[in-house]
Amino acid sequence: MENNTDTEFLESLADKEYEHGFVTNIEMDILPPGLNEDTIRFISAKKNEPQWMLEWRLKAYNAFLKMELPTWQNFKMPEMNFQGISYYAAPKNTPKYNSLDEVDPELLATFEKLGIPLNERKKLLGVKDDVADVITDEDGNVSERPLVAIDAVFDSVSVATTYKEELKKHGIIFCSISEAIQDHPELVKEYIGSVVPQTDNIFAALNSAVFSDGSFVYIPKGVRCPMELSTYFRINAENTGQFERTLIIADEGAYVSYLEGCTAPQRDEHQLHAAIVEIVAHKDAEVKYSTVQNWYPGDKDGLGGVYNFVTKRGICKGANSIISWTQVETGSAITWKYPSVILQGDNSYGEFYSVAVAKGKQIADTGTKMIHIGKNTRSRIISKGISAGNGQNSYRGLVSIGAKADNARNFTQCDSMLIGDRCGAHTFPYIDAKNPTATLEHEATTSKIGEDQIFYLNARGIDTEKAVEMIVNGFAKEVLNKLPMEFAVEAQKLLAVSLEGSVG
Amino acid sequence: MLSIKNLHARVEDKEILKGLNLEVKAGEVHAIMGPNGAGKSSLASVLAGRENYEVTEGSVTLDGKDILEMAPEERAREGVFLAFQYPIEIPGVSNINFLKTALNEIRTHRGLDPMTAKEFLQKSKEKQALVEFDAKLVNRSLNEGFSGGEKKRNEIFQLAMLEPKLAILDETDSGLDIDALRIVSRGVNKLRSENNAFILITHYQRLLDYIVPDYVHVLSDGKIVKTGGKELALELEEKGYDWLK
Numbered sequence A: 001m002e003n004n005t006d007t008e009f010l011e012s013l014a015d016k017e018y019e020h021g022f023v024t025n026i027e028m029d030i031l032p033p034g035l036n037e038d039t040i041r042f043i044s045a046k047k048n049e050p051q052w053m054l055e056w057r058l059k060a061y062n063a064f065l066k067m068e069l070p071t072w073q074n075f076k077m078p079e080m081n082f083q084g085i086s087y088y089a090a091p092k093n094t095p096k097y098n099s100l101d102e103v104d105p106e107l108l109a110t111f112e113k114l115g116i117p118l119n120e121r122k123k124l125l126g127v128k129d130d131v132a133d134v135i136t137d138e139d140g141n142v143s144e145r146p147l148v149a150i151d152a153v154f155d156s157v158s159v160a161t162t163y164k165e166e167l168k169k170h171g172i173i174f175c176s177i178s179e180a181i182q183d184h185p186e187l188v189k190e191y192i193g194s195v196v197p198q199t200d201n202i203f204a205a206l207n208s209a210v211f212s213d214g215s216f217v218y219i220p221k222g223v224r225c226p227m228e229l230s231t232y233f234r235i236n237a238e239n240t241g242q243f244e245r246t247l248i249i250a251d252e253g254a255y256v257s258y259l260e261g262c263t264a265p266q267r268d269e270h271q272l273h274a275a276i277v278e279i280v281a282h283k284d285a286e287v288k289y290s291t292v293q294n295w296y297p298g299d300k301d302g303l304g305g306v307y308n309f310v311t312k313r314g315i316c317k318g319a320n321s322i323i324s325w326t327q328v329e330t331g332s333a334i335t336w337k338y339p340s341v342i343l344q345g346d347n348s349y350g351e352f353y354s355v356a357v358a359k360g361k362q363i364a365d366t367g368t369k370m371i372h373i374g375k376n377t378r379s380r381i382i383s384k385g386i387s388a389g390n391g392q393n394s395y396r397g398l399v400s401i402g403a404k405a406d407n408a409r410n411f412t413q414c415d416s417m418l419i420g421d422r423c424g425a426h427t428f429p430y431i432d433a434k435n436p437t438a439t440l441e442h443e444a445t446t447s448k449i450g451e452d453q454i455f456y457l458n459a460r461g462i463d464t465e466k467a468v469e470m471i472v473n474g475f476a477k478e479v480l481n482k483l484p485m486e487f488a489v490e491a492q493k494l495l496a497v498s499l500e501g502s503v504g
Numbered sequence B: 001m002l003s004i005k006n007l008h009a010r011v012e013d014k015e016i017l018k019g020l021n022l023e024v025k026a027g028e029v030h031a032i033m034g035p036n037g038a039g040k041s042s043l044a045s046v047l048a049g050r051e052n053y054e055v056t057e058g059s060v061t062l063d064g065k066d067i068l069e070m071a072p073e074e075r076a077r078e079g080v081f082l083a084f085q086y087p088i089e090i091p092g093v094s095n096i097n098f099l100k101t102a103l104n105e106i107r108t109h110r111g112l113d114p115m116t117a118k119e120f121l122q123k124s125k126e127k128q129a130l131v132e133f134d135a136k137l138v139n140r141s142l143n144e145g146f147s148g149g150e151k152k153r154n155e156i157f158q159l160a161m162l163e164p165k166l167a168i169l170d171e172t173d174s175g176l177d178i179d180a181l182r183i184v185s186r187g188v189n190k191l192r193s194e195n196n197a198f199i200l201i202t203h204y205q206r207l208l209d210y211i212v213p214d215y216v217h218v219l220s221d222g223k224i225v226k227t228g229g230k231e232l233a234l235e236l237e238e239k240g241y242d243w244l245k
């Protein structure tokens, strides 16, 4: 039975203002819109890159010119005017500060306002009087805020990386990719493009040609990274695209947990974000990569918002290695991303845990690919899609079992939750099994936030807004639990805020 | 405490409550019995504020306040509690966190500070003991995968935690085994006080052996057609409802 008032009630979408929509006024070096070989030469020169890097970029650019936009996704691809984008925007007086004191206070204030602590001194001095150093979880348990090293990327460049010295003691390299090209060219040369080839797709080719900055991580043999590593991306300038590139290498037996966050100001035109993340896990290594994606989603009528076309892939190169993707996707007008794992090493394991929200006019087309090549490789996919308003949420996944992948196993679970009657949830699970010893399990559910559930919570004194927040967080719990603890709390809040006003 | 006057309510154009009157004073226990489909759960839903019921006539006041004007959560905060005939499952929401949120909403409404985690856990332990509620269920997801009886007992645990003025128990006894029935009844008896009141909706006079009501009402075709003392329940057990028509 459908109750009318409740349906309307569920559908009335009062859009909550995007919290991070402010613009920072700061002097910028901005390249005028346009894309040709000179653009690439300019970027490469600006970064003082070696010749091989420039050649690599140009090769990608030539491939890009011959490539077409993909057509298989479950939405109409918007027109992409690659000539209308500025490919380089950086705060003046960069790059690279030797100390945080040199960073433009306006920039520091921006990251402060976004809740990103670029000030590490307090911690290093062991000062703990700051309330923010202590976090309380939902059960009221109090714990010390774990240390997080942060690489902050503002438009096209990395403006600060914290805890570098501390990490160096362990032999860990954590810096911007621009610095890595200067200081560790042999590592970059060996691994860049080795997981996501330049020609993987048109956005990957574009990124390879024009990538401006991003983070680089190398964890040496047998080292467990003692803190969370994190990159925070902020698009600020108008008409710019953000093309960052992250490369994470975990050598044999190494471990690292890495988190990526992002926001952008509210603008009426669309902004393109085409990033690449490559992860390499050698024998016995483990990499956990978590994303909380909160790019500007556009307004409720679909004006503005970030086009998020991202290629993320990891390779479990050595035996017994583990790569785990966790993502909470609440922002962007369009999200097109499929963090994947190539399970090459025997007994390696890949995971994909995802919550994606599509509300208003948002489109989320996301999922994963698990490519089983080695023996006894296992993978696990947990996808939770939440759709509200006119949002369209698609899960797209491929589980591929190669001929030599004896005893491969996959478990896939796709749950969709609908809030209201105008949104949609779609699943496209593909399987390509070339080995009869594989065990594949797939489960899928679709549920509506029921008026019964809301009423039950109402009847205990909880208002509808909070009731929806609880139900949604409950639905996404399995994924949220995968995030590093303090980010799980943040992500819960973010989910609640992003759905505020979706009901009632 | 509760005063219902000439209450008419409909759902989907069908009139279900047809001029119902009921007065409940603080400290009292009222049992409501009646045939299937008579409107007992509908009455409970209307009191709790379920949206799809439309009140077309009459009034309901709780300590003089018109509750029909209030949203369901406001009624709960004012002290109305409905133990559901069919409690709802909410996956991933922990029972205990849900209760903490609910309790603090109610406390805030009453001008009290939210309880700290420690105070809350203390209270939870006391109430678990009072209604003999399994500690394992406290930390599970709200009603998810609970057996029928466990769900019912969870309603009583919530009741003990939230300490409402007026508790409406809609067939809480159905689906309970004999021991559970005794335990739940004992719990309710301990929660009874001069300041609160209970409405027990039930089909079985057995419950009323354990929780002795001050009044028994028969609800039939949307109205209270007979009111008596505890002995009325015994008479109904023997004769059924036909003789009242």
Ligand SMILES: Nc1ncnc2c1ncn2[C@@H]1O[C@H](COP(=O)(O)OP(=O)(O)OP(=O)(O)O)[C@@H](O)[C@H]1O
Binding pocket: A001, B011, B012, B014, B016, B034, B035, B036, B037, B038, B039, B040, B041, B042, B043, B052
């Ligand atoms: N949403 C609805 N739409 C149409 N009819 C409804 C709806 N809800 C309840 N009814 C009808 O209202 C009448 C009263 O139902 P109600 O659940 O209140 O009965 P009850 O006295 O609690 O019965 P039982 O003893 O079986 O629990 C029934 O005829 C039922 O079918």
Ligand SMILES: [Mg+2]
Binding pocket: B040, B041, B042, B085, B170, B171
């Ligand atoms: Mg009933």
